[in-house]
Amino acid sequence: MRRLSEKIRTWSPDILYARAGLTYYPSLDYLFRDFPVVFEVNTDEIREYKLTYSPFKYVFFVCTRRRYLSQAAAFICVTKELNEKYLRYRKPIKIISNGIKLSDYPILHPVEKEHMELVFVGNDDYPWNGIDVICEMAGIFPSWEFNIIGMGKQNGCPRNVHFRGKLSYPEYMYYYQRADVSIGTLALNRKGMKEASPLKVREYLAHGIPVIIGYEDTDFPNGAEFILRIASDLSDPRGISAIKEFVMKWRGKRIDRNEVQSINSPIKERERMAFLEWIMAADLAARDEHGKPIH
Numbered sequence: 001m002r003r004l005s006e007k008i009r010t011w012s013p014d015i016l017y018a019r020a021g022l023t024y025y026p027s028l029d030y031l032f033r034d035f036p037v038v039f040e041v042n043t044d045e046i047r048e049y050k051l052t053y054s055p056f057k058y059v060f061f062v063c064t065r066r067r068y069l070s071q072a073a074a075f076i077c078v079t080k081e082l083n084e085k086y087l088r089y090r091k092p093i094k095i096i097s098n099g100i101k102l103s104d105y106p107i108l109h110p111v112e113k114e115h116m117e118l119v120f121v122g123n124d125d126y127p128w129n130g131i132d133v134i135c136e137m138a139g140i141f142p143s144w145e146f147n148i149i150g151m152g153k154q155n156g157c158p159r160n161v162h163f164r165g166k167l168s169y170p171e172y173m174y175y176y177q178r179a180d181v182s183i184g185t186l187a188l189n190r191k192g193m194k195e196a197s198p199l200k201v202r203e204y205l206a207h208g209i210p211v212i213i214g215y216e217d218t219d220f221p222n223g224a225e226f227i228l229r230i231a232s233d234l235s236d237p238r239g240i241s242a243i244k245e246f247v248m249k250w251r252g253k254r255i256d257r258n259e260v261q262s263i264n265s266p267i268k269e270r271e272r273m274a275f276l277e278w279i280m281a282a283d284l285a286a287r288d289e290h291g292k293p294i295h
Contacts, residue, residue, distance in 0.1 A: 122185075
């Protein structure tokens, strides 16, 4: 980190852009004092890291995070929910959800097959992905096939759940093309959140695949016909009926590209750059002729 900070100083950037949730290092602390930094907030770090960090690392993070955040020139949050949590710092905040460049992702025409197929991409280290919910869903619909990309076999799942391991993009496109419906994060509530904009869901939608999720998507606050939001608890028969109806409705169909323009990243990146330029101008106006902050 010290070598990295020294290199950054030689570049003499106008502004720094970093993800919130960094582990504290003194060299970065000093760097953020000398250059304006905008933090991108992707998650509720306090809740997420409590689930994923060791006890010592978690306590260290909690005790040091304010040293970074108090030095922020501004924040960019990927959801409205996260925006509310950062208002306390009284810094400029912009909401820009995660996006994807639609032109890089062709609509995948579905293939004919005898049974329903669903696909999920994710990591088993994150309990909020809800792999257990997918396995429960597979038990309810034994004639459907569930392809899980990115992780090895899990115990206790029905035989119609297939763990394909880590695959390259061309390899897992095979399962995307066969999918009638995709599956996003299903148990976001496990880390105390209810809104998100995951990149994997943007990839599904960019390829024209409808999706089942367990949260509010920032880019579709009023929902959409190609998105089914469900509860992580599948005990309600009405929820089961909704899943069946949704999958049957979309069997062999794809989403019209015009319906997902709200996730297109070129629009979001122009908005991001305009915000960064505004922060740069404000920071420059607050420094003296030697580049030192005016107190």
